[in-house]
Amino acid sequence: MAFDLNLTTLWLLFAGPLWAAVGLLLLPRAGSSKSADEAIPATRLQIAGVISGFALGPLGISLFYIAPALIRRATLAAGIVLAVFLASQALVRVTDPQLPSVLWLLLAGPLWAGIAAYFIPRQYRAVEANDDNVLTAAALGGFAIGPLIFGLMWKHSPKISRDWMIAFGSLGAWQIYTLFAIHNPSNPCVAAPFHITYLTQQTANGVVIGTIYSLMAVGLTLIYSVQGIVSFAHGQLYMVGGYFSFYFLLFGSDALSRATGVEISINPILGIPVAGVIVFIIGAVFERVFLKPMHDGLIERVSEYAILITFGFGFFIEYTTLAIAGPFPQRTDRFIEIRRFTFPRTQITDDFFFGPINIIGDRAFAMVIGIVLIFALLYFLQRTWTGRGLRATSQDRQAAAVTGINPTNMNTLSFGMGSMLAAMSGAALIPIFAWVPWVGAEMVGRSYVIVVLGGLGSVPGALVGGIIVGIVEALGAGCHPDPSRGAAYKEAFALVIFALVLLLKPTGLFGREQH
Amino acid sequence: MALFKRVENAIDASIGRRRLGYIALSLITLYFLWFPNDASQSDYYKTVFISGFFYAIMASSWALLAGIAGQFSFGHMAFMGIGAYVAGLIARDGILVAALGIQVGPDYISAVGAILIGTIVAGLVGLVIGWLLLRLRSAYLALFTIAFSELFRIMMLTEYDYTGGSNGLSLRQLLEIADVGVARQVEYYLMFFLLIVCLLAMYWVANSPIGLFLRAMREDEDAASALGVNVVRYKIAIFVFTSMIVGLAGAIFYSDVGSERIIPEQLEVLQMSLIIAYAVIGGMESLIGAAAGAFICRYMLEAMRKVVIGLPFGMTTADGSTEFVWEPGAWRYALFGVVTVFTLRWMRNGLLYPFITWFSGRDIAMKETVSIRADDEAAPDALEGGSA
Numbered sequence: 001m002a003f004d005l006n007l008t009t010l011w012l013l014f015a016g017p018l019w020a021a022v023g024l025l026l027l028p029r030a031g032s033s034k035s036a037d038e039a040i041p042a043t044r045l046q047i048a049g050v051i052s053g054f055a056l057g058p059l060g061i062s063l064f065y066i067a068p069a070l071i072r073r074a075t076l077a078a079g080i081v082l083a084v085f086l087a088s089q090a091l092v093r094v095t096d097p098q099l100p101s102v103l104w105l106l107l108a109g110p111l112w113a114g115i116a117a118y119f120i121p122r123q124y125r126a127v128e129a130n131d132d133n134v135l136t137a138a139a140l141g142g143f144a145i146g147p148l149i150f151g152l153m154w155k156h157s158p159k160i161s162r163d164w165m166i167a168f169g170s171l172g173a174w175q176i177y178t179l180f181a182i183h184n185p186s187n188p189c190v191a192a193p194f195h196i197t198y199l200t201q202q203t204a205n206g207v208v209i210g211t212i213y214s215l216m217a218v219g220l221t222l223i224y225s226v227q228g229i230v231s232f233a234h235g236q237l238y239m240v241g242g243y244f245s246f247y248f249l250l251f252g253s254d255a256l257s258r259a260t261g262v263e264i265s266i267n268p269i270l271g272i273p274v275a276g277v278i279v280f281i282i283g284a285v286f287e288r289v290f291l292k293p294m295h296d297g298l299i300e301r302v303s304e305y306a307i308l309i310t311f312g313f314g315f316f317i318e319y320t321t322l323a324i325a326g327p328f329p330q331r332t333d334r335f336i337e338i339r340r341f342t343f344p345r346t347q348i349t350d351d352f353f354f355g356p357i358n359i360i361g362d363r364a365f366a367m368v369i370g371i372v373l374i375f376a377l378l379y380f381l382q383r384t385w386t387g388r389g390l391r392a393t394s395q396d397r398q399a400a401a402v403t404g405i406n407p408t409n410m411n412t413l414s415f416g417m418g419s420m421l422a423a424m425s426g427a428a429l430i431p432i433f434a435w436v437p438w439v440g441a442e443m444v445g446r447s448y449v450i451v452v453l454g455g456l457g458s459v460p461g462a463l464v465g466g467i468i469v470g471i472v473e474a475l476g477a478g479c480h481p482d483p484s485r486g487a488a489y490k491e492a493f494a495l496v497i498f499a500l501v502l503l504l505k506p507t508g509l510f511g512r513e514q515h
Numbered sequence: 516m517a518l519f520k521r522v523e524n525a526i527d528a529s530i531g532r533r534r535l536g537y538i539a540l541s542l543i544t545l546y547f548l549w550f551p552n553d554a555s556q557s558d559y560y561k562t563v564f565i566s567g568f569f570y571a572i573m574a575s576s577w578a579l580l581a582g583i584a585g586q587f588s589f590g591h592m593a594f595m596g597i598g599a600y601v602a603g604l605i606a607r608d609g610i611l612v613a614a615l616g617i618q619v620g621p622d623y624i625s626a627v628g629a630i631l632i633g634t635i636v637a638g639l640v641g642l643v644i645g646w647l648l649l650r651l652r653s654a655y656l657a658l659f660t661i662a663f664s665e666l667f668r669i670m671m672l673t674e675y676d677y678t679g680g681s682n683g684l685s686l687r688q689l690l691e692i693a694d695v696g697v698a699r700q701v702e703y704y705l706m707f708f709l710l711i712v713c714l715l716a717m718y719w720v721a722n723s724p725i726g727l728f729l730r731a732m733r734e735d736e737d738a739a740s741a742l743g744v745n746v747v748r749y750k751i752a753i754f755v756f757t758s759m760i761v762g763l764a765g766a767i768f769y770s771d772v773g774s775e776r777i778i779p780e781q782l783e784v785l786q787m788s789l790i791i792a793y794a795v796i797g798g799m800e801s802l803i804g805a806a807a808g809a810f811i812c813r814y815m816l817e818a819m820r821k822v823v824i825g826l827p828f829g830m831t832t833a834d835g836s837t838e839f840v841w842e843p844g845a846w847r848y849a850l851f852g853v854v855t856v857f858t859l860r861w862m863r864n865g866l867l868y869p870f871i872t873w874f875s876g877r878d879i880a881m882k883e884t885v886s887i888r889a890d891d892e893a894a895p896d897a898l899e900g901g902s903a
Contacts, residue, residue: 230654290860299863301733303653307587308795309859315788316852323845441784445665448658488673495662495669502659503647 019057023049027064040071047163051079077166084174109143109175116142116149117504129157133165136504140168144175180479189479201357202478203471208359208367210470212425215370216443217450217462218377219421225394225457226414227291229306233314234422235444237279239437240317241423242430243325244278245271249332268332268431272369275427276420283419286313287412295411314440322437329434335365366428373424374463377417381459390414394457445491446473449498455508464509469494536874547707551700560817561699565773567813568706572713572764574793574809575802579717580757581791582799583726585733586750587653590644590660591761592787593667594637598762599686599769599777600671600678602633606687626687630766637762638755645754649747661784668782683778689770702772709767710806713760717802720756729753792855798865807867812851819847 027049028042048071052060060079064071120138124131134153137160141149145168152158181190188198216238223231231237248271256264290309299305338361345355381387392400393410401407426440433439450469454461476493480486501508526535551561577591606629609621624632644663648656671678678684690705692698720726728749731739740746769777780786790809797808824839831837843850858866 230658232657290856293860301585304581304585304587305859305863307654307657308791309856311788312792312795312852312855312859315785315792316849316856318785319845319848319852323843323849438785445661448661452655452658485673489669492666492669492673495666498662499659499666502651502655502662506651506655 017054019053019061020050021053022058023051023053023061023064025049026061027052027068040068044071044076044161044163047167048076048079051076051083055079055082073162073166076163080166080170084170084177109146109172112146112149113139113142116153120149120153123154124157127157130159133160133162133505136160137164137168139504140165140172144168144171184481187479187481189475197353197355197357198478199475200354202474204357204359205363206471206474207467208363208470209474210467211367211370211374211463212363212429212466213443213446213450213470214463214466215373215428216422216425217447217454217466218374218459219418219425220447221451221454221457221459221462222377222390222421223414223418224451226390227295227306227411229291229303229310230448230456231415231418232307232311232444233286233317234310234418234447235440235442236314236317236321237283237419237440238422238426238443239435239440240282240321241275241279241426242435242439243321243330243426243437244275244423245427245430246330246332246435248274265333268335268427269369271332271430272424272427276424279423280416280420284412284416286419287415291411291415292408295408318437318440325437327436329436330430331434332431334431335362337361360432362432366432369428370425373421374459377421378459386413442491446494449494451508452498452506453501453508455510458508458510461508461510469497472497532874539874544711548704551703558696558699561703562773563814563817565703565706566768567810568710569764569768569773570790570793570809570813571710571806573761573790574797575714575717575806576757576760576764577790578794578797578799578802578805579721580753582794582801582805583721583733584729584750584753586648586754587657588648588660588754589657589784589787589791590664591757591790592782593660593664594641594758595761595765596667596671596777596779596782597640597758597765598630598633598637599765600633600684601636601762602629602766602770603684603686603777604677605629605632607684626689626770629687630689630763630770633766634759634763637765638759641755641758641762642751645751645758648754649750664782664784664787668779671782672779678779679776681779683776685776686766686770689767689772705772706768709764713764714802714806717760720753721802725749725752792851795855796858796866798868798871800864801868801871804865804867804871808865816847816851819843 024046028045045068048064049061052064056063056079117135117139121131121134124134138149138153141152141164145152153160177190180187184190189195189202216234220231220234223229223234245268249266249268252270253265256266290313291306293299294302294305340358340360341364342359343355343357345353347353379387381391389400389405390410390413392403392405393407393414397407400410446469450465451462452465453468454463454465472493473490477486477490480489523532526532530538547564550556550564573591573595577588580591581587605621606624606626607621609624610619610632644660648659651659672680675681690698690701692701721729728739728744731742731744732746732749736746765777768774793809793812794805795808796812797806798804820842822841822843824841826832826837826839832839854866862868
């Protein structure tokens, strides 16, 4: 093992742990000196001390000491990211690939994850402790620290909070990143000094595209929260939304040009409401004809019927579009003429700089549209009578019916609006992607990942999930050692997360209990 | 109607509907056995029939898994692909188990051996996936299997060094017959007998106590479990069973029997949706219905490539032809989608259901599902009278 001793390594080896220990001792005292009603659990204070001490040294500790109210999940997560980043920076410089960590990650980690996930929840049930999230924590912990997880969780059966999972998950991610860095030292994601810029660039791309993904996923989650069904026609409605926008712009521009005698092309932004309105009507009619009988109790085995009928509907839409529009890729004009927004390069020290970071103009514009629409939806759900009715129906249909909300209309509205959001995101993306009738199949897979990750039925969950999926896809595709395979595996990265979430925590990050 | 009723009564009095049904079934079987000897039929339709048999196996095994056992798996095509790809890879590269020191060169593996290994591997993967699926229900189960199937497809597409990527993978030829005409006949009979064997095996499972347990679990898993049905065991067992059937069918079909090579495109969700649509149109809760539905749909989709209608009364089209020609292209799939959706909504048990019930003389599916339980979801609608 050879170390290239520099400032980060020194920090990691000596100063970081020192300050972490100081934080561990110091911060719980801060918490206990406060009044009882805003008491923060001692475990969390200890974690905060370790993380802030390690990541920012005396600065972090004093920050939390002065304002313990800042000790929240978000700040802790940010601290962990920083700490993990610092630690990995030092370990990237370990040049010997024959580390036991290779063996650990490939063989022992998953093995211990499986063993812990099998035995620890049983132990919890045996001692009748609260076993919420225990499976997830045990699997992540087994992967991160191996048999030591039994020492932590077996005897005392502590109640598992989200902090446990964040800690174990970050540790596991850090191990994977380190191993990756050791084996691919020249990869742009790890090779200094460009890698920070590169990672930021990829993350920015991921956030931009993830926001648009989440617009589509929000529609899915809206339908689920009110009706309790997953729409398998969502991808096709997204696709057909793009096509409605495309044909509206095509024929609209043509008609305007002919009427005025001047060459006019309509901006694609106008296609978004048009596609939204048309698909809203399609979705609402479909709901009235095919899904209403389900809620009227005319159909047995409701959940299976819902899967099949939406699936068949999507099938029909896809082939009808193929018959009408043909298999040729289509694309509309751009939203804006600006090709890209650039954040300029910043020189921080002599051998360390940051940037430039580019964001493609149209994608940034689509992201803005996505954010505006999601906030409009949130406003609708939170502030208007109808929106509140939707939320009330999603929480308790009977109680909502008693207070004068018509659940049948709310069903139709939710399916129509969900479909409308899919169509709008389709119309927002047709200037960016080449549009073919089977474009929806790929996209809807992402939406499923997003809604399950964020928790089926949760709107903020869909937003967070969309951004996570966008980042994972961008980083996965950007960091894969073989660029062409990385692009091909783009979807696969999200699907792996999806499978893991379904197995470990089907309710997702923000989800309610499974109906 | 009165005439129909009288004929019905006459049949009931003389040979009985059930026996008539068996006679009809044996006549159809005889027709299929005779079909490749029909000199007037082109090789093209023999190929269509072969693929029809293959899809009949796929659809009926999916009907067993989803219709009878209630597990809505979208991973059926992926298990078919596992069988075919494993058989192909083993026949090409041999087996290497480095840890045990086993190395078998490709020369020592026959086509049949490769197909059997492919089937077993499909079953083993089915075991793992079936175990993972135990925790998941309805929509979650469907989503997980979609993810699994897509992951498998992407892997097969991307690892082109091993699998040939989008060009596909050629399996070892199962039948090495030089004469094309004879080969086509043998392939036809092979696929047909495979279909018969699979159907018999599945009927045996569906009519055994296991089938009864599966139906009980489909209706109410907790109640079945409380009454002593080993839910875990039967859920996994049926998943493994259907995975092995489709793995076997896939490995045989792509060993140059029905198709030269397996391509990842075959594993797309869209292909899976075709299988589901076949099973739905034929009848999800009847194995023979799903098989017949798949075969008929397959045949119709091929036959509708070009629709020629002779115009009556000496009418002519605009360009003077006496025939109206329509090439539907993607429209036939769109039409197919309409049929699927309408079947689901108004003929839940499939379009063939009336025939099957008539011949069997009893209302199988109705008896099972007649009790429409008053779900909690249905309740608020009773309250909503004055709320609109």
